[in-house]
Amino acid sequence: MAVDKAIDDSLLMKIPAWWNCLPGFEQMHAEAKLIGEQVLRPNADISDREGVYPRVSLQAIADAGFGAVTVPEEYGGLGAGCSGFAVLAETFAQYCGSTTMVWVMHTAAVQTLFMAGSHEQRLRFIPKVVRGAVGGLAFSEPATGSHFWNVVSKAPRSGEGYMLNADKSFVTSAGEADWYIVETNSPESAKADKLMFLIVEKGQDGVEAFPFDALGLRGNNSGPMKFKDVFVPASNRLGEEGGAGYWNDIVIDPFFLLGSSACWIGIAQGAISAAVEQAKRKVHADTGKSVAGYQVIRHEMAKAQILVDSARSMLYRVADKLDQAALKGETLDSCLYPLWELKTHAADIVIDVTNKALQISGGRGYLRGNVERFMRDGRAGAIMGPTNEVLREWIGRTLIGVPWLE
Template sequence: MAINNTVLNEGIMQIPSWWRCPAGHEKLREKAHAIGKNELLPRASISDKEGRYPRESLKAIAEAGFGAVTISVEDGGLGAGLTGFAVLAESFAQYCASSTMCWVMHTAAVQTLYSAGSNEQRQRYIPGVLKGEIGALAFSEPATGSHFWNVVSSAPRRGNGYLLNAEKSFVTSAGEADWYIVCTNYPDSIESDKLMFLIVDKNQDGVEYFPFSAMGLRGNASGPMKFKDVLVPIYNRLGSEGGMNFFNDNVIDPLFLLGTSACWIGIAQGALNAAIDSARKKVHQDTGQSVAGYQVIRHELAKAQILIDSARNMLYRTAEGMDQCIENGQTLSTCLYPLWELKTHAADIVIQVTNQALQVSGGRGYLTGQVEKYLRDGRAGALMGPTNEILREWIGRTLIEVPWFE
């Protein structure tokens, strides 16, 4: 008698694909997971142990066509929108958080150059990006901590350019990126907002970077940088002499919050996947039962997955809303409130889920290895500016209808 294959699978619930991926992005997600398994994961532990920048992984991402995912197809990009960006970031982070964070910050830098820059600047930098060159954002300063939108440095005019002196505290891809968008002030601006963006190339005189050693995300080179008497030519100024807070609110913050939130969600899913795999394979010889055979373990797995999916659904609903805003000609600053909630929730649940993954994995999870790495990597989320405490304050102020930013 022939065995019907459907009978073998009878009783096994299949998770609908739309629950894990927005409609129309399934092939993008599939390709991202293939890159994650084949390119990112094999190098992830080495990058972590040695604090090595994941250049090979980032090159593989660019070669797959993901060097400029949010840029229009007409200008050489992928044109995947912010939903595609979120799908890719969440998928990549399940395999290597350091590579993902570098790529997220690179994407934010590329989109800032594209949005605030001139056609000449686009033509000068975007072709290199498509070939694997890396862009970065140099914003946060020691004097203002995690309030990265506030800077005290300045760059007055000097001849046909600007004399930049700035200390930056956390620059993802510090010393590794090919170019940086440096946030500073133009002291003589006629704008009430003196914020100015300058493009600084890696090998310019006066550019210094310093080693990075942290608990997690050890491969992303998020070290301090100094720009000492760096002469930046006027053709490397993005936009105007001041008034650049508009791009903070409508490009940098939205992409940063969306991309990093996707990263925390991906880390949580990666940790849980590792714990599930371990629980299914580990068999106790005295009982003959796998770890996954215990009800209490299955309940912990279920609770963790529900948390992840709650954050994932916030992620994709927010990303789709952002794409809709762009399509309707609205600014992305109208999406900041859901982005605050998303980042806060994603950075909270990754802590809880990675702890659950460690607990389910038992003593083996406590050893240096995959689950332990996810736990260390994910812990950065709540600390990364705007910190979760700041975001909860902004959310609370919005709820009582008082100005959120003072």
């Protein structure tokens, strides 16, 4: 049988550009793809195989102007809003999941600092972020697991600041970030909500990070950290004593849910794209046909791509609504319900799509490489808090008209 024949380009269906990128963000998308191809992809295997923190890739992202993508231009940021954040995260993830999740958490931390912080704090931290400094979030604790909005640690007043003692689990960029926003409790707060944010800087006494060795996302150093008798000056308190749950609802949750969803969608796209290219190249000597020449394979490709595009469409719509809410002066917690649906769908489809990508790739897909790395990286989404089970419960409770959080 003859090898697959060349096809006249004039007969090819063209996928509309707007289907893969939000209109108005084409240049940003192109720049992100270039960084992905030149820097993220070549370093992704090293980060995964050796558990190396992707410092080189993160610096390349910062050098391109994406270190403070959502911060207004007057503070040195890009002012690209949630839409720019979503486009970049989804694009970066097609090349390296570890780098993308670090950058997503970093962006959430930077936006929280900008929103909750003082003018002095913005001027002290954001210029360094623009040059490549990395921020992190130290929220979840072993005692409460993925319920990161509930913590048991405390930081009582001590002189002109606070004495922080906290055990944290799954801190992205643990031991690598230049500063962390640590969620803890203020025992002296008069507020019903005792949650408080403290900025702890790298190199402070009493801060210890532990190794991270996981199935996937092996380069993002999401290990546990201990903060033992760490003195935090009052100048590094973010916002007020207590009441930080407000910032969880209007900044942390929206940015984390949006950015992580974009990451899972990008990983799914990266996996199916790799599988398609491999199927086009691999030719069976006995039939003379490429793997992509079999109808059953093409149908699996189509089913996978439809899942990715359904999630990407949700991502774009939610990102746009978040930006519209911000322009109207509304808080972003008004979009939490669609964000729950988005994250649940994105974390579900990445498992399905990476499984399909591996099946399409056959034995080669089971070997160490892009497809199996994407499969391992994407599996983190459904168990990353709020887990998909928690989110489905919140969605279900909302549908029957009862309070979503007890």
